[in-house]
Amino acid sequence: MEELRPLTISRSIKDAPTVLLTESKAPFLLYIPLNEHIIIQDALLRLMCEHFKIKRFRTGSFTLKSKKYYCVEEIQGVVDFSPWEEHLWLNKRRFNQFLQPSDFFKMMLIELFFPIFGGTLRKSITPGVKNQAMLVPTSPGQSHAIRFEPVTLSKLQLNHPALKRFFLFCKEDVREAIVGFNLLNHDKFMMDLKYQLSFYPNWRNVYWDELKKCNDSGFLTYTTNVVWDYFHRLGTK
Amino acid sequence: MESFYSVMYYKSNPMLDEQLAIGLFLGGGEGPWLHISDKRMKLLEDVLHRNTFLSIRRNIRAFKEKVDHYRVTKPELLLFDPHYSKEQLNELKAHSKGVIAYSEPTVINDWLNEQLKDDFVTTILGEKVKPITKKQPPFSLTWKSFCSAKRFSSFERNWNLNTLNEASLASIQLHLVDPTKKELIQGLSFDLKKETVLLRLRELTIISNDVYDYSLKLIHPKPKSKLGKQLLEEAKELFPQVDFILFSTFKENKK
Numbered sequence: 001m002e003e004l005r006p007l008t009i010s011r012s013i014k015d016a017p018t019v020l021l022t023e024s025k026a027p028f029l030l031y032i033p034l035n036e037h038i039i040i041q042d043a044l045l046r047l048m049c050e051h052f053k054i055k056r057f058r059t060g061s062f063t064l065k066s067k068k069y070y071c072v073e074e075i076q077g078v079v080d081f082s083p084w085e086e087h088l089w090l091n092k093r094r095f096n097q098f099l100q101p102s103d104f105f106k107m108m109l110i111e112l113f114f115p116i117f118g119g120t121l122r123k124s125i126t127p128g129v130k131n132q133a134m135l136v137p138t139s140p141g142q143s144h145a146i147r148f149e150p151v152t153l154s155k156l157q158l159n160h161p162a163l164k165r166f167f168l169f170c171k172e173d174v175r176e177a178i179v180g181f182n183l184l185n186h187d188k189f190m191m192d193l194k195y196q197l198s199f200y201p202n203w204r205n206v207y208w209d210e211l212k213k214c215n216d217s218g219f220l221t222y223t224t225n226v227v228w229d230y231f232h233r234l235g236t237k
Numbered sequence: 238m239e240s241f242y243s244v245m246y247y248k249s250n251p252m253l254d255e256q257l258a259i260g261l262f263l264g265g266g267e268g269p270w271l272h273i274s275d276k277r278m279k280l281l282e283d284v285l286h287r288n289t290f291l292s293i294r295r296n297i298r299a300f301k302e303k304v305d306h307y308r309v310t311k312p313e314l315l316l317f318d319p320h321y322s323k324e325q326l327n328e329l330k331a332h333s334k335g336v337i338a339y340s341e342p343t344v345i346n347d348w349l350n351e352q353l354k355d356d357f358v359t360t361i362l363g364e365k366v367k368p369i370t371k372k373q374p375p376f377s378l379t380w381k382s383f384c385s386a387k388r389f390s391s392f393e394r395n396w397n398l399n400t401l402n403e404a405s406l407a408s409i410q411l412h413l414v415d416p417t418k419k420e421l422i423q424g425l426s427f428d429l430k431k432e433t434v435l436l437r438l439r440e441l442t443i444i445s446n447d448v449y450d451y452s453l454k455l456i457h458p459k460p461k462s463k464l465g466k467q468l469l470e471e472a473k474e475l476f477p478q479v480d481f482i483l484f485s486t487f488k489e490n491k492k
Contacts, residue, residue: 013254016254019251021252027251076249076289077285077292077336078335080334086303087296087299088299094295097295122334124335131292
């Protein structure tokens with residue numbers, strides 16, 4: 001994890017979280033005190049995002065008053081990807097403001113096929129000439145070891161009519177995302193994840209015991225069928 | 238459902254403890270309404286990166302349209318909780334981590350109607366609610382759709398000037414031409430920019446010189462600006478051979 005070198009650190013009058021400004025003028029939020037679990041989970045998620053080609057916020061670490069913090073990049077104008085933002089894709093013209101909208105579905109696939117982060121990951125819509133999908137690498141279960149807990153489509157709000165309408169607009173891209181994800185989710189990738197865990201000898205066995213459940217053939221078949229069933233139930237435009 | 242309001246904030250640069258109240262959401266009663274503060278949006282436009290501002294503005298405008306549409310249509314049954322309820326806003330306030338935040342909904346001890354909404358906007362945001370004026374489409378579009386009507390089916394549309402006079406070098410579009418009756422009709426709004434009006438009048442000079450055997454009519458809407466009225470008077474003096482007809486009169490005669 002990148003050790004951040006601050007240019008300055010903000011001082012909030014409202015006891016809001018502290019923000020660190022790096023020498024390259026990038027703001028980072030001091031999110032949570034760092035522990036080994038956060039380091040390992042950050043490494044795993046970073047590897048997954050690189051492998052499945054998903055953009056995510058940059059992370060780093062910084063020591064403030066002899067306490068090490070996990071820092072997450074702060075980008076201005078970010079809005080959460082949720083059914084509440086349905087007005088951003090009410091019709092095709094508005095939906096076309098999204099760049100690579102199927103990336104949101106890839107994030108859902110990571111959570112379905114690797115349900116180890118103890119809750120749903122935050123998906124964000126970042127502003128630009130076109131709206132882009134980025135993953136916020138913070139999860140509720142970061143302070144403790146991972147646990148294999150399969151998530152349902154409802155927990156990810158995929159069954160909400162608003163999200164169904166979103167993915168219906170890019171149905172072909174969603175199909176390609178599912179096919180691509182299944183091709184990339186192979187044994188060699190699991191070995192890469194295992195190799196990443198080998199850097200943390202204290203926890204590698206605990207983590208691998210949970211992570212290898214994601215590669216169980218029964219779980220993979222079931223999850224793949226659930227995803228394809230969802231795709232077919234999306235309907236037609 | 239009881240009436241409530243919730244302030245919509247924009248959380249700017251995370252290094253500042255700044256939240257700008259960009260809008261007011263009022264629910265219940267005859268609502269919901271979402272009022273966006275134009276002055277505060279102008280302020281955001283000045284301080285944010287252009288792309289960030291455009292993205293936020295797109296988001297807020299789309300949300301406002303959705304709320305307005307919901308207020309007018311109200312598609313769901315009244316047996317269930319309405320879409321924009323106090324509970325929904327509370328949940329949104331608790332869970333939204335993005336750049337737009339909502340305050341905790343505050344109850345209003347009165348029936349929410351449009352007058353009360355305007356009063357709240359003035360009291361909380363300090364702005365007067367401007368009445369929505371219907372924007373008139375530009376004359377060029379009105380004229381274009383008028384020319385394509387069935388009543389002009391005997392006319393030729395959008396001919397080039399050198400179709401009537403091969404010797405003419407100018408490439409000027411003629412709006413309506415009746416070769417049998419030797420009639421030529423052009424449309425022009427005198428409220429356009431002075432340069433544009435003068436350019437069109439120069440084109441009219443070329444047309445009247447090159448096609449002298451055609452009767453020329455210029456259809457125009459009533460000029461609203463002082464300059465427009467002045468240009469029309471000058472044009473009438475310069476082109477005595479051209480028939481200047483008001484668009485409303487022309488429409489009545491052609492019915």
